[in-house]
Amino acid sequence: MDLQILLLLGQDGITNGAIYALLALALVLVFTVTRVIFIPQGEFVAYGALTLASLQAGKVPGTVWLLLALGCTVAVLDGIRLVREGRFAKLPPLLIFNIGLPLLAAAGLFAMPPTQLPLAAQVVISMLLVVPLGPMIYRVAYQPLAGASVLVLLIVSVAIHVAMIGLGLLFFGAEGSRTPPFTELSFELAGAPLQGQTILVVVASASLIIGLYFFFERTIYGKALRATAMNRTGARLMGIPPVLAGKLCLTLAAAIGAFSGILIAPITTIYYDSGFLIGLKGFVGAIIGGLASYPVAALGAVLVGLLESYSSFYASAFKEVIVFTLIIPVLLWRSLTSKHIEEEEE
Amino acid sequence: MLKKLTLAVLATVSTAALADINVGVSVSATGPAASLGIPEKNTIALLPTTIGGQKVNYIVLDDATDPTAATKNIKKLIGENKVDVMIGSTTTPNSLAMMDVAVDNETPLISMAGSAIVVEPMDAKRQWVFKTAQNDAHMATAIVQHMTDKGVQNVAFIGFADAYGEGWFKEFAKIAEARKLKVVASERYQRNDTSVTGQILKVMAAKPDAILIGGAGTPAALPQKALKEKGYKGLIYQTHGVANNDFLRVGGKDVEGAFLPVGPMVVAAQLPNDNPVKKSALEYVTKYEAAHGKGSVSSFGGHAWDAGVLLQNAIPVALKKAQPGTKEFRKALRDAIESTKNLPAAHGIFNMSANDHQGFDQRARVMVTIENNTWKLIK
Numbered sequence: 001m002d003l004q005i006l007l008l009l010g011q012d013g014i015t016n017g018a019i020y021a022l023l024a025l026a027l028v029l030v031f032t033v034t035r036v037i038f039i040p041q042g043e044f045v046a047y048g049a050l051t052l053a054s055l056q057a058g059k060v061p062g063t064v065w066l067l068l069a070l071g072c073t074v075a076v077l078d079g080i081r082l083v084r085e086g087r088f089a090k091l092p093p094l095l096i097f098n099i100g101l102p103l104l105a106a107a108g109l110f111a112m113p114p115t116q117l118p119l120a121a122q123v124v125i126s127m128l129l130v131v132p133l134g135p136m137i138y139r140v141a142y143q144p145l146a147g148a149s150v151l152v153l154l155i156v157s158v159a160i161h162v163a164m165i166g167l168g169l170l171f172f173g174a175e176g177s178r179t180p181p182f183t184e185l186s187f188e189l190a191g192a193p194l195q196g197q198t199i200l201v202v203v204a205s206a207s208l209i210i211g212l213y214f215f216f217e218r219t220i221y222g223k224a225l226r227a228t229a230m231n232r233t234g235a236r237l238m239g240i241p242p243v244l245a246g247k248l249c250l251t252l253a254a255a256i257g258a259f260s261g262i263l264i265a266p267i268t269t270i271y272y273d274s275g276f277l278i279g280l281k282g283f284v285g286a287i288i289g290g291l292a293s294y295p296v297a298a299l300g301a302v303l304v305g306l307l308e309s310y311s312s313f314y315a316s317a318f319k320e321v322i323v324f325t326l327i328i329p330v331l332l333w334r335s336l337t338s339k340h341i342e343e344e345e346e
Numbered sequence: 347m348l349k350k351l352t353l354a355v356l357a358t359v360s361t362a363a364l365a366d367i368n369v370g371v372s373v374s375a376t377g378p379a380a381s382l383g384i385p386e387k388n389t390i391a392l393l394p395t396t397i398g399g400q401k402v403n404y405i406v407l408d409d410a411t412d413p414t415a416a417t418k419n420i421k422k423l424i425g426e427n428k429v430d431v432m433i434g435s436t437t438t439p440n441s442l443a444m445m446d447v448a449v450d451n452e453t454p455l456i457s458m459a460g461s462a463i464v465v466e467p468m469d470a471k472r473q474w475v476f477k478t479a480q481n482d483a484h485m486a487t488a489i490v491q492h493m494t495d496k497g498v499q500n501v502a503f504i505g506f507a508d509a510y511g512e513g514w515f516k517e518f519a520k521i522a523e524a525r526k527l528k529v530v531a532s533e534r535y536q537r538n539d540t541s542v543t544g545q546i547l548k549v550m551a552a553k554p555d556a557i558l559i560g561g562a563g564t565p566a567a568l569p570q571k572a573l574k575e576k577g578y579k580g581l582i583y584q585t586h587g588v589a590n591n592d593f594l595r596v597g598g599k600d601v602e603g604a605f606l607p608v609g610p611m612v613v614a615a616q617l618p619n620d621n622p623v624k625k626s627a628l629e630y631v632t633k634y635e636a637a638h639g640k641g642s643v644s645s646f647g648g649h650a651w652d653a654g655v656l657l658q659n660a661i662p663v664a665l666k667k668a669q670p671g672t673k674e675f676r677k678a679l680r681d682a683i684e685s686t687k688n689l690p691a692a693h694g695i696f697n698m699s700a701n702d703h704q705g706f707d708q709r710a711r712v713m714v715t716i717e718n719n720t721w722k723l724i725k
Contacts, residue, residue, distance in 0.1 A: 005547050008576075012543040166376070174380030175592035176564040195575075268540040269564055269596050273378075277538050312544030317507050317534040319544075 008193075009309045015198045015267070016281075017305020018205035019045075022260045023282025024289065024301040025212065026253040031291045032229035033249040035150050036142055039157040042279020043164040044130060044257025046272055049265035050168070051258075052126040053177035058115045062171025063129045064106045070136040071098035077139065098136070105129060119182065127258055134254025135247040142250075143243060161276065168272035176269035179262075201263050208259065209298065212252075225249055281308070281323065288330050290338065300330075367402045367661060367670045370423030372434035372444065373458075373650070377411030378537065381563045381592065383436045385634075385647030386458060390433070392633050393654040398662035400670060409435055413443035420444045424451045430670050431456065431679055433653045436646075438464060438509055441475075449474050452673060454680040456656060458649035460587070461513045465703040476683055476703045478652035480609060480693065480710050485586050486517040488607035488711050489558060490525050492724075496581060498555040500530045504545055504569050505560025507534035514560035514585060530554050537565040546572040555580050562587025567597035574600045581605065586711075590644035594719050607711045608721065609693035611648045616723040623709060626655070626690035648692040655691040656683055 023041055030038040047063055054061040075098040082090050105128065114122055141156050185196030216222040227235040228245040236242055260278075261270065285301025304323060311322040371390050374383035390404050405427050409416040416435045423429045424447065432448055432455045435441050441457035441464050448455035449471045457464045462481035465472055493501060501522060505511030511534055519529050531552035533545035546569060549557060557580060559569050566588045573582060584606040594601065610617055614627035630651045634643040660682035668674035686705060689696040694710025714721045 005551070008547060009544055012541050016541055169376055169380060173592075174376075174384060174563075175590075176596055178596050178598075193576075264540060269568055271538060271564070274538050274540070277536075278540065309541070309544055312535070312539075312542065313548050314544075316545045316548070319507075319539075320536060 005313070009313055010306065011194060011198060013306035013309030014302065015201050015305070016308060017302035018202045019260045019264055019278065020282045020285050020301035020304050021298040022205050022208060022256050023279055024285035024297040025209065025294055026256040027279075027283055027286040028289060028291055028294055028297045029225070029229075029249050030253050031286070033225055034138075034142065034146070034153075034246045036153045037150070037157055037291075038250075038253055039154075039161040039276075039279070040137070040164050041253060041257055041282065042275030042277070043161060043168065044134070044254050044275065045261035045264075045278050046168055046172075046270055046275035047130045047133070047164070048126060048258030048261030049179070049270040050172040050177055050261075050272065051129055052122060052262050052265060053179050053270070054172065055114045055122050055126060056179060057177075058113055060106075060109045061126075061129065062167070063133070064102065064109060066167060066171070067129060067132060067136075068099070068102040068106060070133060070140060071102045074098045074136050074139045102132075119180075123262055126262060127255065130258040131251060131254045134250035134252075138246050138250040142246060146242060146246065165273050165276070168275075172272050174272070176271040176274070177265070178269050179265040181266040195267075197266050201267070204259075204263055208256070221248060281305075284324065284327055287327055290334055365400060365670055367397065367400050367431075368427055368429040369402060369404045369657065370420065370427060370429035370432045370434075371404055371406040372409045372416050372419040372423070372432070372440070373406065374411040374436035374440060375408040379411040379436045381590065382646040383408070383411070385590075385644045386436060386650040388638060389630075389634065389647040389650040389654075392637060392651070394658065397658050398665045400661070400665060402657075402661075405429065409440055411437060411440065413439045416440035417443045417447060420447045420455075424448075424453055428671055429453065430676055431657065433458070433650065435459065438513070441477075445471060445475055452680075453676050454683060456653040456683075458646070458653065461509070462517075462704070463513075468701050468703070472703065474680060476656065476698070476705075478649045478656065478691070478693070478704075480586070480706055481704055482513055482517045482585075483521070484706060484708070484711055485607040486514070486521050488708075488713055489518070489583050489585075489605075490521045490527065492605060492607075492713050493522075493527060493556055493581075493583070494525055496556070498527065498581065500528050500552070500554045500556075502531040502533075502549045502552055502554035502557045503529060503560060504531075504533040504535065504542070504549055504557065506537050506562070506565070508537070510562055510587065511560045514558075518558060518560070535561075535569065537561065537563075539565075539568065542569050542572050543576075545569070546576055546578075550576060550578055556583060557581070558583040558585070560585055563590065564588075564592050564596045567593055567601055570597065570604060571600045586645065589721070590646070591641060594716065597716075598719070601716050602719070604716050605724075606714060606716075608714050609645050609648060609710060610712050611643075611692040612645050613712060613714055613721050613723045617712075621709075622690060623692075623694055627692045630692040645693070652691040652693055652696075655689065656686060656696065659683075659686055659689050 026041055027038055030036050051061040051063045075095055078094050141160055181197045182200055183196035187194040216226055224240045225245055281304050282301055284304050286297045288300025289297025308323050312319045373386045375387045390406055395402050407419040409419050420432055432453055436458055438459040438461040441459040455475045457477045458479050460479050460482055462483055465475055465477045503515055505514055522529055531549045533549055535542045535545055559566050566584055570582055582604045584604050586608045589608045589612045610623045611627040614631050617624040631643050660679055663682040664678035667678035684698050686696045686698040694706040696705040698705040713724045
């Protein structure tokens with residue numbers, strides 16, 4: 001192995017690690033705020049990438065129908081409650097946000113073929129189609145069970161994951177897609193070629209992480225999420241509705257997932273079921289951070305990316321074995337060094 | 347009187363229903379092999395519903411690329427639907443899982459899987475199993491032949507870390523060694539991997555004249571894209587598992603110039619007119635594209651079509667010996683399929699024998715290259 005191979009592998013590992021880091025952060029965020037182990041995180045990656053790909057292929061992505069169906073379900077669920085409580089004034093915004101906007105999106109896609117739009121506009125449309133799925137899923141699946149045990153919430157997550165994979169196959173078909181690169185630039189670094197797209201992934205991930213930091217430190221919503229993560233009951237007493245916190249953090253998780261998908265779609269082929277494995281590697285990173293610490297989770301995810309890259313060189317047949325076996329020593333170390341505190345039942 | 351009449355009518359109806367031929371089908375229409383299973387499922391819908399004057403019912407179930415589900419499907423189809431013959435499944439592990447049930451119930455099984463172990467070595471169990479897809483060995487020989495013609499000496503392999511990749515590597519390494527080709531590197535990757543940089547760098551470090559990518563469907567485009575990106579200049583070979591249009595769509599200009607062996611059906615229109623497979627292959631292509639649009643046909647659906655071709659040939663023979671729904675009919679059907687001779691199908695000419703339950707010869711494959719984003723026959 002010479003220096004060039006070392007550099008190329010490192011570059012590859014950091015690119016993948018950056019994506020895993022984003023997903024690890026989203027997983028930690030969702031877990032600390034809602035105690036949900038968000039297995040469908042990876043599906044948002046696939047949905048984001050494939051929605052963009054179908055827009056570029058001139059097809060109406062199936063995500064529109066899912067958005068519409070979920071929107072209607074949310075509208076019915078919340079509508080019944082509002083009518084019962086006699087809060088009619090809240091009905092119009094509910095209907096506009098959950099049915100009106102998805103309908104508008106569907107109509108817009110049929111009226112104007114998105115193939116002619118610039119790439120940036122296509123990215124925005126894909127994000128707008130995928131991200132609202134997050135809070136809607138929270139409303140339909142998690143909100144009625146918000147007080148349930150971690151295990152019940154995990155089972156719900158598995159159910160959503162399986163449902164989303166099945167729908168993904170229906171929407172996008174069995175074959176994968178790639179999107180054209182955002183940039184064709186290419187550099188030379190110490191004799192090793194460096195693709196512009198790779199730099200873009202790393203820079204975009206890093207700036208998103210910095211953005212998240214400022215969101216949590218400086219904005220009232222970010223602080224509300226942190227408060228909920230620290231102490232759910234306390235935050236509630238301070239007037240932070242847990243429903244708002246839940247919806248907000250799933251919106252963030254969906255946005256991070258979809259954005260990661262759009263970032264990696266030009267580098268690799270994405271399938272309807274690719275998201276799970278990517279999400280799982282983010283999860284390994286999150287586990288290294290004990291599902292609590294953001295910086296450790298991000299570093300852990302980058303470590304996973306590097307480990308994956310180097311093991312694919314040395315022992316390609318055992319790559320996944322090596323990556324996922326990493327969990328065992330990490331768990332051992334964590335259980336020996338940290339004091340175990342029983343989760344308080346609410 | 348009325349009661350008697352009703353009974354008589356009912357009796358006729360039920361005997362008619364008994365005389366129908368029931369064909370059970372289990373395909374992997376979802377799961378990892380979905381891109382193979384979906385065209386197979388579509389093709390079953392195009393098969394004739396009357397053979398030898400008898401009505402044929404096709405009962406299609408999805409096994410989700412899961413051997414357990416495949417076993418469940420065949421048990422249900424044999425137990426509840428009393429099928430006379432089974433078609434399935436898409437993948438080798440699923441076909442092997444179904445084999446035991448088929449043998450226990452003495453029901454012929456026609457598999458569409460690639461690996462030769464479905465029908466070889468011939469034993470008491472495999473008596474009941476037939477296979478319409480070319481054996482990997484057929485295809486591997488064609489690749490090695492092409493490599494030696496091009497003067498290749500060192501060759502590397504990168505394939506799926508599963509039964510497909512392993513099976514291909516074993517076949518390929520065996521034949522390559524016999525033809526004095528040196529395999530200098532062998533790497534594996536997962537079909538849903540997002541990067542193969544590590545493997546590609548290692549393969550390239552071994553400086554091979556040619557690289558064979560042992561993958562199926564769109565995931566096989568990833569190593570070739572990485573090879574182009576890293577500036578590999580040698581020959582690149584793919585397997586017949588990539589022969590669908592999605593591979594071309596995902597691979598784009600990076601897969602230009604790859605060589606691969608395919609069933610003649612894939613390039614049916616380009617075959618010379620004296621090719622014995624041309625007519626039967628075009629028949630399938632025309633039918634499929636009429637139903638699903640131009641350019642929609644893939645080689646995998648052809649294997650399901652060929653299962654239908656075998657049945658259309660064998661069922662009239664078996665009908666002379668026994669009634670559908672009976673053990674004797676299933677036995678007669680098995681014997682009839684085994685004695686198939688010179689039967690042109692979409693992928694080749696079937697010549698079955700007691701020892702060969704696949705039945706294809708070198709007419710069942712051609713070498714093609716990818717040119718202008720389409721398959722081009724190498725004459």
